[in-house]
Amino acid sequence: xxxxxxxxxxxxxxxxxxxxxxxxxxxxxxxxxxxxxxxxxxxxxxxxxxxxxxxxxxxxxxxxxxxxxxxxxxxxxxxxxxxxxxxxxxxxxxxxxxxxxxxxxxxxxxxxxxxxxxxxxxxxxxxxxxxxxxxxxxxxxxxxxxxxxxxxxxxxxxxxxxxxxxxxxxxxxxxxxxxxxxxxxxxxxxxxxx
Numbered sequence: 001x002x003x004x005x006x007x008x009x010x011x012x013x014x015x016x017x018x019x020x021x022x023x024x025x026x027x028x029x030x031x032x033x034x035x036x037x038x039x040x041x042x043x044x045x046x047x048x049x050x051x052x053x054x055x056x057x058x059x060x061x062x063x064x065x066x067x068x069x070x071x072x073x074x075x076x077x078x079x080x081x082x083x084x085x086x087x088x089x090x091x092x093x094x095x096x097x098x099x100x101x102x103x104x105x106x107x108x109x110x111x112x113x114x115x116x117x118x119x120x121x122x123x124x125x126x127x128x129x130x131x132x133x134x135x136x137x138x139x140x141x142x143x144x145x146x147x148x149x150x151x152x153x154x155x156x157x158x159x160x161x162x163x164x165x166x167x168x169x170x171x172x173x174x175x176x177x178x179x180x181x182x183x184x185x186x187x188x189x190x191x192x193x194x
Contacts, residue, residue: 008165013147015122018114033118040157041113044121044150047157052106052127058098058189060091067091068151068158075162078142078169100189101135103180108146119152127164135192137177142169 006012019037024030047066054063064087073084084090098104112124125146132139149161180186 006165008145008167010124013124013145013163015112015114015124015147016116018116018121036118037115040115040118040121040152043157044113044123045111047150047159048108048111048123048125048148051159052108055094055098055106056104058095058185060095063094064091066159068153068160071159072161073163075144076165077144078166078171095190096193098185098189099192100186101133101192102185102189103130103132103134103178103183104185105130121150121152121157123148123150132178134178134180136194137174139172139174139178140169143167 010016024034051063051066053059054066067087067090069087070085071087071090073082073090075082082093084093106127106129108125108127110124110126114122116122123146125148127144127146128142129144130139130141144164144166146162146164148159148163150157151160152158
């Protein structure tokens with residue numbers, strides 16, 4: 001584990017202050033823009049919630065619809081640093097992780113959405129995750145801070161950049177292979193690569 005860690009705050013994550021969350025003093029058109037901004041914030045939350053759901057269910061087809069073609073990915077964990085460019089590279093890499101021998105649980109909390117314009121936004125998310133690799137008798141749990149950039153194209157919000165750094169991570173070798181009584185990925189996951 002590296003002792004060199006960046007300070008995680010809005011400045012180091014490149015998160016600028018967004019548009020103010022105040023109702024306009026103007027007329028009906030300004031009020032419509034205010035309402036649209038709130039609806040966009042909700043759409044971004046739903047986008048990220050769908051991202052976590054698609055990851056845990058290995059739904060790569062739907063996950064593809066949430067990502068910009070040129071998505072940038074930069075994930076730092078306890079013993080990995082995962083840097084990928086482009087939707088296809090990301091989908092190819094993440095798809096192998098959610099195999100029939102894995103179980104994942106990703107819970108995103110506490111969104112801090114900053115609207116930069118009608119078509120650009122940023123978000124910070126607090127994530128708690130659990131991940132089992134059954135055939136290797138291995139379990140990982142921890143938390144991360146995600147920071148994302150979003151763009152709105154053709155009326156839809158997409159993840160343009162997604163980054164995270166682990167706040168903590170525990171990895172544990174299990175004495176026995178877990179035997180879940182229900183295992184969705186056991187049916188719908190990819191074939192294990194190892």
